[in-house]
Amino acid sequence: MGYNEKTRRRAAEILSERRLSAETAAEQRRERVFREIPEAEQYDKKLSACGISAVRALIKGGDVESELTKLKTESLSVQREYEQLLDRHGYTLSDLEPDYFCEKCGDTGYFESGNKTVMCDCLKTALTEAACEELNRNSPLTLSTFEDFDLKYYSMDIDDRYPRSPYEQMSKILRYCKKYADNFSLGSGNIFMRGKTGLGKTHLSLAIANEVIKKGYGVIYAPAPKIVATLEKEQFARDKSASDVSMFTDCDLLIVDDLGTEFSTQFSKSAIYNLFNERLLSGKPVIINTNCELTELEELYSQRFISRIMGEATRLDFFGTDVRIIKK
Numbered sequence: 001m002g003y004n005e006k007t008r009r010r011a012a013e014i015l016s017e018r019r020l021s022a023e024t025a026a027e028q029r030r031e032r033v034f035r036e037i038p039e040a041e042q043y044d045k046k047l048s049a050c051g052i053s054a055v056r057a058l059i060k061g062g063d064v065e066s067e068l069t070k071l072k073t074e075s076l077s078v079q080r081e082y083e084q085l086l087d088r089h090g091y092t093l094s095d096l097e098p099d100y101f102c103e104k105c106g107d108t109g110y111f112e113s114g115n116k117t118v119m120c121d122c123l124k125t126a127l128t129e130a131a132c133e134e135l136n137r138n139s140p141l142t143l144s145t146f147e148d149f150d151l152k153y154y155s156m157d158i159d160d161r162y163p164r165s166p167y168e169q170m171s172k173i174l175r176y177c178k179k180y181a182d183n184f185s186l187g188s189g190n191i192f193m194r195g196k197t198g199l200g201k202t203h204l205s206l207a208i209a210n211e212v213i214k215k216g217y218g219v220i221y222a223p224a225p226k227i228v229a230t231l232e233k234e235q236f237a238r239d240k241s242a243s244d245v246s247m248f249t250d251c252d253l254l255i256v257d258d259l260g261t262e263f264s265t266q267f268s269k270s271a272i273y274n275l276f277n278e279r280l281l282s283g284k285p286v287i288i289n290t291n292c293e294l295t296e297l298e299e300l301y302s303q304r305f306i307s308r309i310m311g312e313a314t315r316l317d318f319f320g321t322d323v324r325i326i327k328k
Helices: 005-036 038-060 064-088 121-135 166-182 201-214 224-235 246-250 266-282 294-300 303-312 323-327
Strands: 110-113 116-119 190-195 219-223 253-257 286-290 313-318
Touching (some): 005 038, 005 121, 038 064, 166 313, 190 303, 201 219, 201 253, 219 224, 219 246, 224 246, 246 266, 266 286, 266 303, 294 303, 303 313
Parallel strands (some): 190 286, 190 313, 219 253, 253 286
Antiparallel strands (some): 110 116
């Protein structure tokens, strides 16, 4: 599975912005040092001249080895004097060089290894970030926080059907979600949120997403119907390279909202199962929200599938009265 052109362009922009920022900052430091130590600029020009002379020697031909040896000796001598000058003023040569985000590739996205050009991990990460941005562009990721989750809308009365009041249950769930977000890592567990509509499942999962994103992780939030539609589009696309489907499996945290509301077909059942199975096998966390009863999910998928999810996730049961109705 590949990335579409829009995602690739955005990833390239991310690296380009980093590279430009590092080089601009380095140039500003150089100008400051040269103003403070005018002699330093002369040494810098001498070093550059040695490099230019080396290139000319290669082009000119003749006794290239002898000429390069001579230039190398001269360059090392100039560099030592340059370093000593900078040291007397509290600087080093590295202070004048760009401080790239990725030292391995210099924020270009590629590096040479064994006579091969290899894609750097930083570009892979940028591609993930770019695809997450694109897929989340129309998602309400910024609309919900832990701070605006109000427990006052949950009753303190205990219903005979449940072991505790909605207020106690939601207080417990809120604490769990906060702790999950605070301690999130690539090895965090999965969460299965189940309950009727309007009880805060989406709100709390998005609040977790907000905190996880702040930590620098890639998060994808998507309703189950959208995931199925994307998987189906990729399945039947002629150009397999123009897909962002891999982001569902590669992102650091996948949040699936409204599981069970997608149009049920043999393809959707298989696609959802394969997606969850791949993430579970790779140990990548998933948060699943559903309004369905477990028996309904078993009918939609299979008992084996639901048992697998239940065995791999912390179950959070939401109960009470639809908060949206109370607010009205």
